Amino acid sequence: MNHILLSIALYLHRSSSYKKTKQFARDLLFNSNNRYKRYFDMTIIFLVISSVFILVYEVKHPVPAWLDNYDIYFVSVVFAVEYLLRLWVHNDVSEMIIKEYNDANFLAKEFHLNLVIKKALSEKLKYMLTPSAIVDLLAILPAYRPLRILRVFILFRVFKLLRYTKSINQFVDVIVNKKFELLTLLFLLVFIVFTSGIGIYILEADKNPQIHTLFDGIYWAIVTISTVGYGDISPVTDVGRAISVLIILAGIAMISFVTSVIVSAFSEKLGELKEHRIIEQLNKNRSIIILCGYGQLTKMFFRQKREHPSNYLIMDKDINRVNAAIKDGYVAIQDDASSFQTLRKFDATHCEITMLCMTSSDVENIYITLNAKSISKKIKVISRVNDPENVNKFHYAGADELLLPHKVANTMIYTAITQPTMYKAIHAILTGKSIANIDEIHVHQSHGIVDMPIEALDFKSHKLLFIGIERNGAFIFNPPSSEVIQPFDVLLVMGRKISLEYFKSKHEGSINVG
Amino acid sequence: MSDKNIAIFGYGNHGRFIAKGLHEDGLRVTIVESDKTFYKEAKADGFEEVFLLDVTKDDALKKIDFAVFNKLVCVMDDEHLNVFLTLSLRSLFQDAYILSVSDSLNVTKKLKMAGANKVIDLYEVSANKIYNILEKPVATRLLENFANNREGITFREMVIPENSFVDGKMADDIDFASYGVLLVGMIDVELGHSFVFVTAGISHKLDSGDTIVCIGDKEKLKAFETLLSKKEN
Numbered sequence: 015m016n017h018i019l020l021s022i023a024l025y026l027h028r029s030s031s032y033k034k035t036k037q038f039a040r041d042l043l044f045n046s047n048n049r050y051k052r053y054f055d056m057t058i059i060f061l062v063i064s065s066v067f068i069l070v071y072e073v074k075h076p077v078p079a080w081l082d083n084y085d086i087y088f089v090s091v092v093f094a095v096e097y098l099l100r101l102w103v104h105n106d107v108s109e110m111i112i113k114e115y116n117d118a119n120f121l122a123k124e125f126h127l128n129l130v131i132k133k134a135l136s137e138k139l140k141y142m143l144t145p146s147a148i149v150d151l152l153a154i155l156p157a158y159r160p161l162r163i164l165r166v167f168i169l170f171r172v173f174k175l176l177r178y179t180k181s182i183n184q185f186v187d188v189i190v191n192k193k194f195e196l197l198t199l200l201f202l203l204v205f206i207v208f209t210s211g212i213g214i215y216i217l218e219a220d221k222n223p224q225i226h227t228l229f230d231g232i233y234w235a236i237v238t239i240s241t242v243g244y245g246d247i248s249p250v251t252d253v254g255r256a257i258s259v260l261i262i263l264a265g266i267a268m269i270s271f272v273t274s275v276i277v278s279a280f281s282e283k284l285g286e287l288k289e290h291r292i293i294e295q296l297n298k299n300r301s302i303i304i305l306c307g308y309g310q311l312t313k314m315f316f317r318q319k320r321e322h323p324s325n326y327l328i329m330d331k332d333i334n335r336v337n338a339a340i341k342d343g344y345v346a347i348q349d350d351a352s353s354f355q356t357l358r359k360f361d362a363t364h365c366e367i368t369m370l371c372m373t374s375s376d377v378e379n380i381y382i383t384l385n386a387k388s389i390s391k392k393i394k395v396i397s398r399v400n401d402p403e404n405v406n407k408f409h410y411a412g413a414d415e416l417l418l419p420h421k422v423a424n425t426m427i428y429t430a431i432t433q434p435t436m437y438k439a440i441h442a443i444l445t446g447k448s449i450a451n452i453d454e455i456h457v458h459q460s461h462g463i464v465d466m467p468i469e470a471l472d473f474k475s476h477k478l479l480f481i482g483i484e485r486n487g488a489f490i491f492n493p494p495s496s497e498v499i500q501p502f503d504v505l506l507v508m509g510r511k512i513s514l515e516y517f518k519s520k521h522e523g524s525i526n527v528g
Numbered sequence: 529m530s531d532k533n534i535a536i537f538g539y540g541n542h543g544r545f546i547a548k549g550l551h552e553d554g555l556r557v558t559i560v561e562s563d564k565t566f567y568k569e570a571k572a573d574g575f576e577e578v579f580l581l582d583v584t585k586d587d588a589l590k591k592i593d594f595a596v597f598n599k600l601v602c603v604m605d606d607e608h609l610n611v612f613l614t615l616s617l618r619s620l621f622q623d624a625y626i627l628s629v630s631d632s633l634n635v636t637k638k639l640k641m642a643g644a645n646k647v648i649d650l651y652e653v654s655a656n657k658i659y660n661i662l663e664k665p666v667a668t669r670l671l672e673n674f675a676n677n678r679e680g681i682t683f684r685e686m687v688i689p690e691n692s693f694v695d696g697k698m699a700d701d702i703d704f705a706s707y708g709v710l711l712v713g714m715i716d717v718e719l720g721h722s723f724v725f726v727t728a729g730i731s732h733k734l735d736s737g738d739t740i741v742c743i744g745d746k747e748k749l750k751a752f753e754t755l756l757s758k759k760e761n
């Protein structure tokens with residue numbers, strides 16, 4: 015028996031398809047970046063809602079048999095499969111066995127399969143006892159036909175929704191944070207309810223026709239303390255009334271106390287929740303820009319009369335600056351871009367992230383650059399460098415592009431001095447303000463102009479000036495007109511914006527026929 | 529380029545970097561400061577022509593003939609002082625070309641009103657550059673090289689001499705590409721003094737006295753300039 019189990023574990027350990035399947039199941043259930051998780055979630059939510067709808071409809075109307083079968087069997091089977099999947103991916107029994115076996119071999123001690131299996135199963139059992147697992151299990155139960163009472167458990171399916179809606183999870187998180195305060199209050203509540211319930215029972219059980227049992231007393235206490243006051247049971251003696259006055263006052267105090275605890279917990283967490291939402295929304299995009307620091311440069315960046323980047327986020331350590339940014343109408347959060355935790359929240363594997371380090375401190379910028387690069391090499395970093403002496407350090411840190419405000423100014427002053435006529439032209443070209451835009455056309459594989467010679471493109475009639483091609487990192491200036499365009503070339507072209515756009519749209523993606 | 533003279537007012541936060549950069553670019557830099565510590569730092573950094581003046585006093589400014597400089601660059605740390613200085617320089621030297629550096633939008637306006645010929649807003653140009661890097665990385669990098677005059681391909685402006693072979697011809701009729709240069713734009717004297725890009729879509733008649741701006745390899749540009757002065761070829 016031991017032998018068989020061990021060889022099964024070994025087989026699973028070696029099987030890559032088993033691991034792949036398990037990883038896929040895990041992704042599907044937990045990884046919010048998984049492509050299919052959304053569909054999976056939506057299916058489950060649909061099943062829950064339809065099932066509850068049928069339950070409600072059934073009360074007054076006859077339900078067709080197929081609908082009933084759908085509800086009882088199909089939904090339950092799906093839920094059962096989901097439950098088993100969750101149980102399955104919770105831990106790796108086979109891995110535990112192998113590890114234990116290897117360790118035992120290594121230490122030359124006896125290998126106890128029973129112990130490992132016990133340990134693995136106890137972990138599974140622990141999972142089964144978590145509230146969400148219990149809800150999952152209860153949601154399957156209505157499938158058992160003979161016990162109609164189990165139909166009510168369909169309501170537990172609603173609880174399943176909790177898992178699939180994030181806002182409720184966050185609500186629960188907030189409540190859990192205030193566990194101590196709430197538990198203290200709950201204890202006090204239970205104490206008051208029981209003492210006054212017992213009190214009224216002792217005092218009035220023989221005088222009040224409505225109170226027969228201790229349960230009646232406690233029920234009355236709860237109805238009164240909650241200020242609901244149905245009035246089906248009311249005290250008849252003066253002492254009983256005195257007790258009700260006391261617990262009504264206690265109830266009002268306690269309700270306001272609980273409310274304030276929850277509200278304060280929320281206001282404490284509100285910033286974090288908002289931040290979470292913003293980052294989550296951002297991560298859905300294909301490319302995002304993170305601006306670190308809300309200083310002069312960032313302000314100027316947004317004041318340019320150009321299209322604003324849509325998927326951006328401003329991050330600053332200083333809450334005052336963050337508030338200023340929000341006041342100016344931008345999306346901003348207070349967070350430290352130089353912290354690993356912060357940047358890890360962004361999905362670097364699926365989106366193209368561009369970090370703009372625009373703080374006025376070089377130390378800060380270098381740190382952010384390093385931090386971003388340590389998360390993923392794929393993150394593109396454009397960093398501001400204030401002191402030219404630090405340029406090398408930024409290169410070592412891995413910044414993709416450097417921006418030296420003083421150097422840019424230098425270039426302009428230099429041009430203004432050496433080429434006065436050109437100055438305006440170069441300035442116009444560099445800032446892209448005037449009719450002379452220099453733009454690049456990236457040629458991809460399916461681009462219509464691939465394999466065409468330059469003369470066939472007829473830049474002149476498009477009122478464009480063709481300057482050259484960048485190919486494999488080298489720039490070919492003014493290539494001969496017989497030169498053929500290759501895939502992945504970058505064409506450098508100058509002209510008015512509309513001419514450029516017209517040219518691009520004319521050739522974009524069209525398949526070159528003939 | 530040692531014949532190009534510039535005076536930089538201010539050796540503070542921005543001034544020092546601009547001064548060093550321009551010095552590396554081969555320009556003759558003269559520094560004027562009103563602050564003693566900055567003055568000493570400028571000296572310590574190896575600048576020879578450093579003056580310590582109270583820039584708020586006209587008499588002090590008059591002592592040096594700033595008219596001999598090609599450009600006066602105002603980069604005082606104190607923005608109030610910078611505006612005041614620009615104003616003083618303008619009133620003292622009407623013909624001087626004053627270039628002021630600002631680091632915020634409000635100051636830019638004031639400097640312009642004070643009479644600066646050109647105001648460079650540090651953060652504006654930088655912000656622009658970020659946009660360019662984001663939108664067109666290749667073009668930005670290449671253009672930087674062209675403008676910086678450091679690599680093979682660059683811009684050059686040339687005046688069409690009299691009796692040039694292009695004199696009287698339409699710009700479209702001349703095949704610049706065959707000379708290894710490209711025509712970017714021109715100042716057509718007939719049409720006033722504004723710069724017109726070729727891509728505006730109007731064919732211009734080239735006359736002697738017009739300034740044309742070409743892009744191309746440095747050597748080819750030089751060769752083309754000498755060729756321009758020839759008659760028919």
